[in-house]
Amino acid sequence: MSKTKLKITILVDNRAQDGLIPEHGFSLWIDTGPTRILFDTGQGPALVENAAKIGIDLGQTDILALSHGHYDHTGGIPHVLQASRKAKLFCHAGVVQPRYALRNGTAKSIRIPKASMATINKLSEENLQWVSRARLISKDTGLTGPIPRETTYEDTGGPFFLDSEGRRADLIEDDLALWIRTSHGLVVCVGCCHAGIVNTLNHVFRVSGTNKLYALIGGFHLMNANKERLERTMAALRSFAPEMVIPSHCTGEKGTKILRDALGDRIVLGQSGICHTL
Numbered sequence: 679m680s681k682t683k684l685k686i687t688i689l690v691d692n693r694a695q696d697g698l699i700p701e702h703g704f705s706l707w708i709d710t711g712p713t714r715i716l717f718d719t720g721q722g723p724a725l726v727e728n729a730a731k732i733g734i735d736l737g738q739t740d741i742l743a744l745s746h747g748h749y750d751h752t753g754g755i756p757h758v759l760q761a762s763r764k765a766k767l768f769c770h771a772g773v774v775q776p777r778y779a780l781r782n783g784t785a786k787s788i789r790i791p792k793a794s795m796a797t798i799n800k801l802s803e804e805n806l807q808w809v810s811r812a813r814l815i816s817k818d819t820g821l822t823g824p825i826p827r828e829t830t831y832e833d834t835g836g837p838f839f840l841d842s843e844g845r846r847a848d849l850i851e852d853d854l855a856l857w858i859r860t861s862h863g864l865v866v867c868v869g870c871c872h873a874g875i876v877n878t879l880n881h882v883f884r885v886s887g888t889n890k891l892y893a894l895i896g897g898f899h900l901m902n903a904n905k906e907r908l909e910r911t912m913a914a915l916r917s918f919a920p921e922m923v924i925p926s927h928c929t930g931e932k933g934t935k936i937l938r939d940a941l942g943d944r945i946v947l948g949q950s951g952i953c954h955t956l
C-alpha cells in the first residue's frame with residue numbers, strides 16, 4: 679500500500695470550473711508522488727490552457743496512458759510528448775485504427791488525429807509500450823488491458839464502426855482502465871468506459887487482487903443506456919459500495935441523475951479543475 683499522497687486533478691472535461699475551458703473530452707492528472715501520470719489528453723486545446731491555469735507542468739509527465747483511441751482523448755498527444763521527452767506512452771495497439779460514428783446515415787471519423795498518429799510513429803521502442811494484457815505501470819498503479827465483455831446488458835454505448843459504411847461494428851477492444859491501489863481502497867479511472875462500468879470494475883478487481891473500491895472517476899457513457907442497463911448497473915455499483923463516484927465527460931445527464939438517485943452524496947459531479955487528494 680502506498681503511503682505517499684495521491685493527488686488527482688481533472689484537466690479536461692465537458693464541464694469546467696470558472697476560468698477554465700470546457701471541452702468534449704477527458705484528461706486526468708495523477709500525481710502519485712514519485713510518478714506523474716497523464717490519463718488521456720482531451721482534444722488538445724483545453725488541456726494546454728487548463729494545465730497552465732491550474733499550475734500543472736505537463737513537462738513533468740512520466741507516463742501518458744490512453745484509455746482508447748478516440749479523438750476526444752488523444753488530441754493533446756503531440757503537445758504532451760513534446761513538453762516531456764521522458765514520457766512513456768502506454769496504450770493498446772488498437773488505438774491507431776480508423777473508426778467512425780454513424781448517425782442519421784452520416785459517418786464521422788472519430789479516430790486519433792493525424793498529428794497524434796505522427797507523434798506516436800516517431801516514438802522510440804522504449805517510449806512506446808503497447809498494452810495487450812493487464813500490467814503495472816508504476817508502484818501500486820496498473821492498466822487493465824482489454825476488458826472482457828461479460829455482462830449481457832452492457833455495450834459500447836454508441837453507433838461505432840470500423841468502416842464508414844457501417845458494416846463492421848467497432849467493439850472498441852482497446853478500451854482500458856487505470857487503477858491505483860491506495861490505503862483507502864482502489865481508485866479506478868476510465869475514459870469513456872465503452873466496455874461498460876460493471877465489466878470494467880469486475881476486471882479491475884480480478885487483475886488488482888482487491889475488490890475494495892474507494893473511488894470511480896471518468897466518463898461512463900450512459901447517455902444511450904436503456905432502463906435494464908441503468909438499473910442493473912446501479913445495483914452492481916451499490917454492491918461494490920464505492921465511497922465516491924465522479925461522473926464526468928460522456929456520462930450524460932440521465933446517467934448522472936440515476937447515479938445520484940442510487941448513491942446520493944457519494945456522487946461528486948466531474949468538471950475540469952476539481953482536485954482530490956488522499
Ligand SMILES: [Fe+2]
Nearest residue numbers: 748750870928
Ligand atoms: Fe470520450
Ligand SMILES: [Fe+2]
Nearest residue numbers: 746748870872
Ligand atoms: Fe470514446
